[in-house]
Amino acid sequence: MRVLDRPVDASAEGWRIDRLLDGSLAALAVVAVLVMVWIGWALLRWRKQPAVYSTGQSRRAVLIVIAAASLLFIAIDVPLFWIANRDVHQVFGDVESVERDPGAVRIEINAQRWAWNMRLAGNDGVFATDDDVVMLDRMRVPVERPVIVQLASSDVVHSFFVPAFRVRLDAVPGRVQSTWFRPTRPGIYEVACSELCGVFHHQMRGTIEVVSADEFDSWHQLASREALAIAREDRRALDEESTRPTPEGMAPVRDPAHARRWGWPWQRGVAR
Ligand code: CUA
Numbered sequence: 718m719r720v721l722d723r724p725v726d727a728s729a730e731g732w733r734i735d736r737l738l739d740g741s742l743a744a745l746a747v748v749a750v751l752v753m754v755w756i757g758w759a760l761l762r763w764r765k766q767p768a769v770y771s772t773g774q775s776r777r778a779v780l781i782v783i784a785a786a787s788l789l790f791i792a793i794d795v796p797l798f799w800i801a802n803r804d805v806h807q808v809f810g811d812v813e814s815v816e817r818d819p820g821a822v823r824i825e826i827n828a829q830r831w832a833w834n835m836r837l838a839g840n841d842g843v844f845a846t847d848d849d850v851v852m853l854d855r856m857r858v859p860v861e862r863p864v865i866v867q868l869a870s871s872d873v874v875h876s877f878f879v880p881a882f883r884v885r886l887d888a889v890p891g892r893v894q895s896t897w898f899r900p901t902r903p904g905i906y907e908v909a910c911s912e913l914c915g916v917f918h919h920q921m922r923g924t925i926e927v928v929s930a931d932e933f934d935s936w937h938q939l940a941s942r943e944a945l946a947i948a949r950e951d952r953r954a955l956d957e958e959s960t961r962p963t964p965e966g967m968a969p970v971r972d973p974a975h976a977r978r979w980g981w982p983w984q985r986g987v988a989r
Contacts, residue, residue: 723735723738723880724880724881724906725881725902726881726883727881727882727900727901727902727904727906727927728881728882728883728884728898728899728900728901729898729899729900729901730804730808730809730883730898730899731881731882731883731898733800733804733808733809733883734804734883735883736800737797737800737801737804740796740797740800741793741797744792744793744797748789748793809884809896809897810896812865812895812896812897815863815865815897816865816985818863820862820863821862821863821864821865821897822837822858822859822862822863822864822865823837823838823844823864823865823867823983824836824837824856824858824864824865824866824867825844825866825867825868825869825980825981825983826856826866826867826868826869826877826888827868827869827870827871827888827979827980828868828869828870828871828875828877828888828910828921829870829871829872830872830873830914830915830917830921831910831914831915831917831918831920831921832853832854832921832923833853833854833877833908833910833921833923834851834852834853834979835851835852835853835854835855835856835923836849836850836851836852836980837849837850837851837856837937837941838983839941839944839945840937840938840941840942840945843982843983844980844981844982844983845980845981845982847944847945847948847949848941848942848944848945848948849941849944849980850937850940850941850944851944851980853923854908854922854923854924855923855924855925855926856923856924856925856926857925857926857927857928857933857936857937858900858925858926858927858928858933859900859927859928859929859930859932859933859934860900860901860902860903860927860928860929860930861899861900861901861930862899862930863897863898863899864897864898864899864900865895865896865897866884866886866895866896866897866898867893867894867895867981867983867984868886868887868888868893868894868895868896869888869889869890869892869893869894869981870888870889870890871890871979872890872914873890873914873915874887874888874889874890874912874914875887875888875910875912875914875921876888876910876911876912877908877910878908878909878910878911879898879906879907879908879909879925880906880907880909881904881906881907882898882900882906882925883898884896884898885911887912888912893981893984895984900925900927902927903927903928903929904926904927905924905925905926905927906924906925906926906927907922907923907924908922908923908924908925909921909922910922
């Protein structure tokens with residue numbers, strides 16, 4: 718049942734989130750109809766009876782209310798909570814199993830006010846080295862391969878949200894948290910920040926482009942080689958600069974490649 722106008726689900730496990738939303742909505746609709754029918758019936762049934770405002774409580778009335786509330790709680794809240802809890806622990810939070818998948822793609826994302834810094838390990842397969850592919854507010858991933866995200870923040874709490882993948886995870890300063898998704902259809906999908914993080918919170922947007930595996934691999938190889946070349950050029954320029962005497966009263970040159978090097982070594986078994 719598709720009641721809400723949600724973005725199309727472009728991920729393998731997104732249906733679980735949709736199931737929760739649809740399930741809650743369906744249950745609420747049933748309860749709302751029952752309550753309205755009951756109110757209508759009561760209005761007609763006792764329409765001629767003068768209102769009696771009792772100050773005491775009838776034991777029977779209290780029991781009926783408690784029984785009805787408990788029944789609703791057991792019939793609706795408990796199953797929803799149980800399903801949600803299971804999905805979080807056994808699917809979205811189970812990064813460990815995905816890590817064992819040889820086809821898994823790994824991304825590091827560092828949130829900052831107000832942008833998403835995204836990083837793929839380069840051709841050496843190791844994070845936080847010169848050949849990493851680093852992009853601002855955009856990333857590319859292959860279709861039908863699980864993508865593991867490790868997420869951190871350099872300033873305040875942000876929240877990484879990709880509606881089309883039904884994925885959301887807070888970026889908390891001082892912590893690396895992880896989740897994963899598996900894109901199922903090529904396209905360009907919006908990344909939003911879903912935690913109020915300052916005056917430009919609304920501008921903290923990015924995109925994830927899902928492409929074919931071949932396209933991803935050739936792009937990634939080339940981008941990594943380019944990154945390495947740029948990093949080498951930076952180093953060469955810096956070395957040259959450092960041999961020059963700093964003029965009186967001037968600060969030494971700061972590392973221009975600093976912004977590219979916020980990464981961390983990939984952390985195995987990081988909890989959500
Ligand atoms: Cu970052 Cu809102």
